[in-house]
Amino acid sequence: MVNTTIKTTKSQEIFAAAQNLMPGGVSSPVRAFKSVGGQPIVFDRVKGAYIWDVDSNQYIDYVGTWGPAICGHAHPEVISALHEALEKGTSFGAPSVLENVLAEMVIDAVPSIEMVRFVNSGTEACMAVLRLMRAFTNREKIIKFEGCYHGHADMFLVKAGSGVATLGLPDSPGVPKSATSSTLTAPFNDLEAVKALFEENRDQIAGVILEPVVGNAGFIPPDAGFLEGLRELTHEHGALLVFDEVMTGFRIAYGGAQEKFGITPDLTTLGKVIGGGLPVGAYGGRREIMSMIAPAGPVYQAGTLSGNPLAMTAGIKTLELLQKPGTYEYLDRITQKLSDGLLRIAQETGHAACGGQISAMFGLFFTSGPVHNYEDAKKSDTAKFGRFHRGMLERGVYLAPSQFEAGFTSLAHTEEDIEQTLAVAREVMSSL
Ligand SMILES: *Cc1c(COP(=O)(O)O)cnc(C)c1O
Numbered sequence: 323m324v325n326t327t328i329k330t331t332k333s334q335e336i337f338a339a340a341q342n343l344m345p346g347g348v349s350s351p352v353r354a355f356k357s358v359g360g361q362p363i364v365f366d367r368v369k370g371a372y373i374w375d376v377d378s379n380q381y382i383d384y385v386g387t388w389g390p391a392i393c394g395h396a397h398p399e400v401i402s403a404l405h406e407a408l409e410k411g412t413s414f415g416a417p418s419v420l421e422n423v424l425a426e427m428v429i430d431a432v433p434s435i436e437m438v439r440f441v442n443s444g445t446e447a448c449m450a451v452l453r454l455m456r457a458f459t460n461r462e463k464i465i466k467f468e469g470c471y472h473g474h475a476d477m478f479l480v481k482a483g484s485g486v487a488t489l490g491l492p493d494s495p496g497v498p499k500s501a502t503s504s505t506l507t508a509p510f511n512d513l514e515a516v517k518a519l520f521e522e523n524r525d526q527i528a529g530v531i532l533e534p535v536v537g538n539a540g541f542i543p544p545d546a547g548f549l550e551g552l553r554e555l556t557h558e559h560g561a562l563l564v565f566d567e568v569m570t571g572f573r574i575a576y577g578g579a580q581e582k583f584g585i586t587p588d589l590t591t592l593g594k595v596i597g598g599g600l601p602v603g604a605y606g607g608r609r610e611i612m613s614m615i616a617p618a619g620p621v622y623q624a625g626t627l628s629g630n631p632l633a634m635t636a637g638i639k640t641l642e643l644l645q646k647p648g649t650y651e652y653l654d655r656i657t658q659k660l661s662d663g664l665l666r667i668a669q670e671t672g673h674a675a676c677g678g679q680i681s682a683m684f685g686l687f688f689t690s691g692p693v694h695n696y697e698d699a700k701k702s703d704t705a706k707f708g709r710f711h712r713g714m715l716e717r718g719v720y721l722a723p724s725q726f727e728a729g730f731t732s733l734a735h736t737e738e739d740i741e742q743t744l745a746v747a748r749e750v751m752s753s754l
Contacts, residue, residue, distance in 0.1 A: 327716045329379070330363060330375070330377055332375075333361060337364055347362075348362075352722070352723060357704065357725070358708040358723045359708045359712065360712050363376075363377075363381075364376045368383070368387070368391070368395035368396055369394075369396050370396075370732075371383060371394055371736070373395070381715070382735070383720045384721050384722070384729040384730060385720060385721070386730040387599060388730075389569050389594035390594045390595055390598060391732055392573060392595050392730070392733065393598075393733050394733055394734025394735075397640075397734075400636055403636070403638075403639040404635055407631050410631065412630065412631070412632055413626075413627055413631070415626060415627075417629075418634070420629075420634035421440060421634055424596070424634045424638050424641070425438050427637075428592065428604060428606065431572070431578075431581075432567075432571065432578055432580065432592070432606065433580050433586045434586045434588065434589065434590045434607055436607065436612065437607070437612035437613070438604050439606065439612070439615055439628075440603070440625075440629040440633075441625050442601045442602065442627055442628060443473070443602075444472075444568035444591065444593030444594065445473025445475060446625070447473075447591040447592065447593055448472040448473040448475060448531070448568070448605075449473065450615075450623045451564055452475070452477055452478075453621055454605070454611065454614060455531075455562050457614055457621045459529065459560065459561065461526050461527060461528040462504045462526065464504060464527065464529055464530070465506045465507070465516060465529070466480065466505060466506075466507055466531050467507065467533075467695075468508070468509050468510060468539075468697070469481065469482075469510060469536060469695065470510065470532055470533045470536060470566070471538035472531060472533075472566050473568075476498070477501050477502060477505055478505070480505045481696070482538075509697060510532070510536055510539075510542060511542075511544060516551075520555060525559075525560070529556060529563060529588070529589075530552055530561060530563055533565075533569065534549060534579035534580065534583065535569075535570050535574060536696075536728075537569040537683060538728075539695075539696045539699045539726050540699045540725060541678065542694065543680060549579075549585040552585075553586075553587075556588075563587040563588050563589075564590070564591070565579060565580055565590050565591075566591045567579060567592055568593035568603065569683070569728070571590070571592040571594070572595040572596060572644055573594075573595055573681060573682055574680045576644060589606070589608075589611060590605065591605045596637045596640070596641070597637050597640075598635075598641075600632055601633060602636075602637055650682075653682035654680075654681050656731055656736075657683070659737070660731065660740045660744070661677060661678060661684045663743075663744040663747070664677065664747055665686070667744065668686070668688075668751060671748070671754070673688060673706070674688065675687065675688055675689070676689060676691030676692060677691075682730055682731045684729045685729060686729075687702040687725065688703040688707050688725070689701045689702045689703065699726065706754060707724075709754055710750055711723060713754070714746060714750055717746045717749065719743050
């Protein structure tokens with residue numbers, strides 16, 4: 323491992339103390355840097371494309387609090403809207419017009435969504451959507467894909483990517499077999515495998531859920547025809563198609579992957595960007611299906627803080643900022659510059675690598691590839707990624723601390739930030 327070249331005394335002190343207070347010293351596993359080695363840095367503040375740690379080191383950030391910070395951290399307009407909202411109170415637990423505003427924005431933006439329910443996290447959205455899939459079809463089985471993450475609910479903790487992949491936990495202890503016995507899995511981009519599952523489980527499959535562009539096994543785009551094929555297969559078998567757009571929603575296009583690829587699912591889950599940095603999730607879809615949710619219908623789902631005024635305000639302001647002309651062209655341009663640059667540098671410095679980007683989402687695997695699914699992704703040299711990650715960190719670039727996470731850019735990242743990142747990457751890759 324590269325010697326520590328930055329001062330991290332305070333980070334080390336705080337993280338050491340945290341180990342006694344919270345499992346692994348963190349509130350969510352990947353933050354602990356287990357898969358890249360070395361100490362995590364402890365944040366003090368974030369602004370625009372940058373973060374500062376408690377030892378006052380500055381970094382260019384490509385995690386963006388795992389996706390929400392698409393306008394840049396602590397955008398002045400979001401912060402000022404929040405200040406105003408704060409004065410009126412932090413939670414109502416009752417209807418507010420802010421929910422209507424954000425709901426309308428989501429319905430206008432996302433092709434599949436005619437009605438929406440707000441929750442507090444992507445996990446919650448996915449749990450609820452699963453119940454709804456089963457209730458609507460009166461079937462129990464679902465198909466998910468290896469390496470796709472749909473939050474930490476029991477039913478989805480099968481080959482679940484992200485932190486689960488990072489830590490190499492096959493299935494989490496504490497998840498009863500009964501909870502996952504109706505969860506069928508297939509390799510991503512493998513239509514034949516999905517077809518076979520439908521054949522073997524005739525009239526039993528409620529639906530198929532997927533990340534239309536995978537971000538939780540590293541960045542893996544869908545092959546041409548894959549999403550279309552799933553749309554056809556689900557139609558043919560009377561099953562629902564669900565896009566988990568918690569990561570891709572408002573990120574790879576304003577209307578998400580469904581807009582980008584022109585495939586409309588029956589139901590969609592959202593999170594991350596729509597909360598603008600506050601805890602929000604949402605699920606929505608065809609009116610006929612969403613009308614089954616309580617109190618309009620019999621499918622129960624509720625939440626004390628759901629639709630709270632602060633989260634709605636941050637979401638509304640964030641989507642407003644994204645609506646400005648040129649947003650996605652800009653995001654695509656800088657991210658492509660970053661992704662192309664990283665691949666070129668890897669090649670020039672003699673490292674097998676592959677990767678790509680769509681709009682403000684990118685990935686780089688240390689394997690010659692191509693990567694079509696999680697099995698392919700696992701061929702990456704994760705030890706090398708760990709050294710790369712540490713080298714970048716010590717030179718002021720903060721990447722997601724796992725080979726199996728996508729990277730994110732934001733409207734606050736400038737051409738100069740990208741150029742600086744590439745210069746640092748050249749230095750690090752030359753020394754790997
Ligand atoms: C992050 C994520 C989730 C879980 O969302 P949380 O807000 O962390 O619970 C679900 N699905 C996908 C695709 C995600 O990226």
